[in-house]
Amino acid sequence: MLKVDNVTKVYKVGTFGGRTMTAVDTVSFDVRPGEVVSLIGESGSGKSTIGKMILGLTPVTSGSITVDGVPIQPGKDYYRTVQGVFQDPFSCYNPVFKADRVFALIKESYYPSVPDAEWTERVRSAIQDVRLNPDEVLGKFPHQLSGGQLQRLLIARALLLDLKLLIADEITSMLDASTRIDVLNLLAELKARGLGVLYVTHDLSLGHYLAERTVVLRRGTIVEMGLTSKVFDDPLHPYTRQLLSAVPRLHAPWDDIEPPATCLYHERGGVGGLLEADPGHYVACAQLSDC
Amino acid sequence: MTTTTTLPTEERVVRREALYFAVRNTKLMIGFGIVLFLLLVGIFGPILANVEDPNEYVAAAMLPPSSEHWFGTTTFGQDVFTQFVYGLRTTFVAGALGGGIAAVIAMVIGFVAGYRGGWVDEILNMLTNVVLVIPTLAVLLIINAYLGIRSVGVQALFIGLTSWPWAARSIRAQTFSLRNREFVDLARLSGMTTRKIITREIAPNMSSYLFMTFILLFGGSILIASSLDFIGLGPTEGVSLGLMLQNSTQWSALQLGLWWWFVPPGAGITAVVGALYVANVGLDEVFNPKLRET
Ligand SMILES: Nc1ncnc2c1ncn2[C@@H]1O[C@H](COP(=O)(O)OP(=O)(O)O)[C@@H](O)[C@H]1O
Ligand SMILES: [Mg+2]
Numbered sequence: 001m002l003k004v005d006n007v008t009k010v011y012k013v014g015t016f017g018g019r020t021m022t023a024v025d026t027v028s029f030d031v032r033p034g035e036v037v038s039l040i041g042e043s044g045s046g047k048s049t050i051g052k053m054i055l056g057l058t059p060v061t062s063g064s065i066t067v068d069g070v071p072i073q074p075g076k077d078y079y080r081t082v083q084g085v086f087q088d089p090f091s092c093y094n095p096v097f098k099a100d101r102v103f104a105l106i107k108e109s110y111y112p113s114v115p116d117a118e119w120t121e122r123v124r125s126a127i128q129d130v131r132l133n134p135d136e137v138l139g140k141f142p143h144q145l146s147g148g149q150l151q152r153l154l155i156a157r158a159l160l161l162d163l164k165l166l167i168a169d170e171i172t173s174m175l176d177a178s179t180r181i182d183v184l185n186l187l188a189e190l191k192a193r194g195l196g197v198l199y200v201t202h203d204l205s206l207g208h209y210l211a212e213r214t215v216v217l218r219r220g221t222i223v224e225m226g227l228t229s230k231v232f233d234d235p236l237h238p239y240t241r242q243l244l245s246a247v248p249r250l251h252a253p254w255d256d257i258e259p260p261a262t263c264l265y266h267e268r269g270g271v272g273g274l275l276e277a278d279p280g281h282y283v284a285c286a287q288l289s290d291c
Numbered sequence: 292m293t294t295t296t297t298l299p300t301e302e303r304v305v306r307r308e309a310l311y312f313a314v315r316n317t318k319l320m321i322g323f324g325i326v327l328f329l330l331l332v333g334i335f336g337p338i339l340a341n342v343e344d345p346n347e348y349v350a351a352a353m354l355p356p357s358s359e360h361w362f363g364t365t366t367f368g369q370d371v372f373t374q375f376v377y378g379l380r381t382t383f384v385a386g387a388l389g390g391g392i393a394a395v396i397a398m399v400i401g402f403v404a405g406y407r408g409g410w411v412d413e414i415l416n417m418l419t420n421v422v423l424v425i426p427t428l429a430v431l432l433i434i435n436a437y438l439g440i441r442s443v444g445v446q447a448l449f450i451g452l453t454s455w456p457w458a459a460r461s462i463r464a465q466t467f468s469l470r471n472r473e474f475v476d477l478a479r480l481s482g483m484t485t486r487k488i489i490t491r492e493i494a495p496n497m498s499s500y501l502f503m504t505f506i507l508l509f510g511g512s513i514l515i516a517s518s519l520d521f522i523g524l525g526p527t528e529g530v531s532l533g534l535m536l537q538n539s540t541q542w543s544a545l546q547l548g549l550w551w552w553f554v555p556p557g558a559g560i561t562a563v564v565g566a567l568y569v570a571n572v573g574l575d576e577v578f579n580p581k582l583r584e585t
Binding site for chain 2: 143
């Protein structure tokens with residue numbers, strides 16, 4: 001369904017766009033219906049940039065993104081089926097309006113002819129679907145609600161549309177442990193409904209819990225990708241191994257990865273970005289730099 | 292608010308709430324009260340006074356305030372109260388027109404530059420800087436020499452066209468910081484167009500800020516207009532609070548002890564600008580739910 005094909009994003013930074021910064025470098029992966037794909041990488045690795053490009057909130061520098069074979073066309077029709085939920089629920093609400101305005105905007109754009117009473121019913125049932133009590137959350141300002149409530153309302157908002165694809169960008173990182181599980185269960189339900197979910201995270205254990213497939217991103221490039229079980233049980237890339245090593249080491253920066261004596265990618269004569277080591281299990285060159 | 296059976300359009304709710312808090316805000320009520328009162332004086336005063344020319348010589352010279360002449364008379368026997376109500380009207384017109392024109396230009400340029408960014412921003416920024424460094428007074432002197440500023444409208448237009456740059460800059464800066472907030476992305480994901488996002492997401496977020504900007508532009512226009520009047524670049528006909536001040540100074544009202552000649556126009560200018568400022572402080576509390584005492 002979603003196909004990200006050799007996508008690169010170069011940001012212009014500095015006055016007059018004097019310098020550039022490559023945030024995402026020739027990334028390709030796909031998400032199928034009814035599948036959760038987790039995109040794992042440390043902060044600054046370009047995860048949100050990928051999410052924003054898929055959502056059409058920032059243009060790609062090169063490469064293509066298609067949904068059902070059609071290049072994405074950000075706009076009202078596109079967002080009827082493709083939605084995003086972001087990391088920081090507090091900044092997703094306009095602080096001068098009540099939180100339920102996010103529902104009113106959906107109605108205004110997509111369901112202007114639905115009678116108010118029926119719409120209210122739909123909103124209330126979507127809110128119940130995310131296990132909130134409509135009476136507790138409707139008619140309140142964002143600062144009167146908790147992060148978990150706000151985040152769930154955003155999921156409820158997405159549920160009001162006929163979604164095919166949801167981009168969930170670190171949606172649990174601001175939540176406490178118990179709410180986090182609830183939200184993840186919600187994503188599992190969406191998956192069961194046949195939605196494709198791109199689950200962006202830096203939290204390994206939770207990604208494991210949910211996703212069929214895992215994409216490991218490092219400094220804007222994919223270093224390893226494949227079935228979650230393969231990537232987690234049999235990591236091929238030294239960066240993935242380090243990510244998975246249970247104890248984070250103090251004093252040793254993440255980038256101090258010792259390249260292994262033998263690099264699978266070179267042994268097997270990989271070409272292009274990724275080598276298909278096992279069926280459906282891809283790995284990049286272990287040298288972590290040009291080689 | 293426990294059970295909501297219907298969800299009215301969000302804006303309607305916000306407006307009703309804002310009104311609810313507005314009428315309970317003393318600062319806002321006092322500030323607006325004073326402005327409204329002076330505005331009514333400016334509107335109905337001239338209608339009631341109903342004279343052909345407020346600069347007519349109607350009584351003996353230098354009369355102190357009395358029941359006949361509420362604000363006394365000038366050295367020429369003009370009625371100061373009549374001049375005051377006509378002047379107030381002119382002053383409101385100059386402020387509203389000049390401030391309004393400047394506010395519209397500042398908002399269009401500030402919103403577009405801040406939201407679009409990139410080369411659009413750079414070009415608009417350049418334009419802003421050019422207007423900012425134009426020596427307004429020199430240009431006005433030249434224009435006055437060639438065309439002559441004869442009406443309040445032309446004066447206000449000129450003020451509006453030259454006084455917007457600082458406001459455009461601050462609106463641009465605010466817009467710039469707001470457009471990177473995720474609720475703007477979310478609005479986009481709700482199918483809103485750029486124009487709607489600016490007017491319905493970004494602008495309401497800085498509504499009290501915009502209002503303050505308008506107040507400062509409004510007050511600024513009144514002050515600029517008064518200064519122009521004061522140095523003899525005002526409209527040649529009619530009367531304004533600035534022209535009254537100019538006349539009173541020119542004819543040594545202070546030295547002659549004719550306080551009733553310069554106090555009303557001075558107090559009028561101060562009251563309008565000051566009351567608008569007080570109202571703005573109150574408005575900030577109304578628009579910002581976090582400042583409300585609940
Ligand atoms: N609008 C932007 N302009 C310039 N650089 C950006 C912008 N957004 C993100 N970046 C940079 O791109 C890199 C990737 O950012 P991001 O996609 O947010 O990473 P992640 O979500 O994985 O933490 C970071 O180095 C960040 O500084
Ligand atoms: Mg991010």
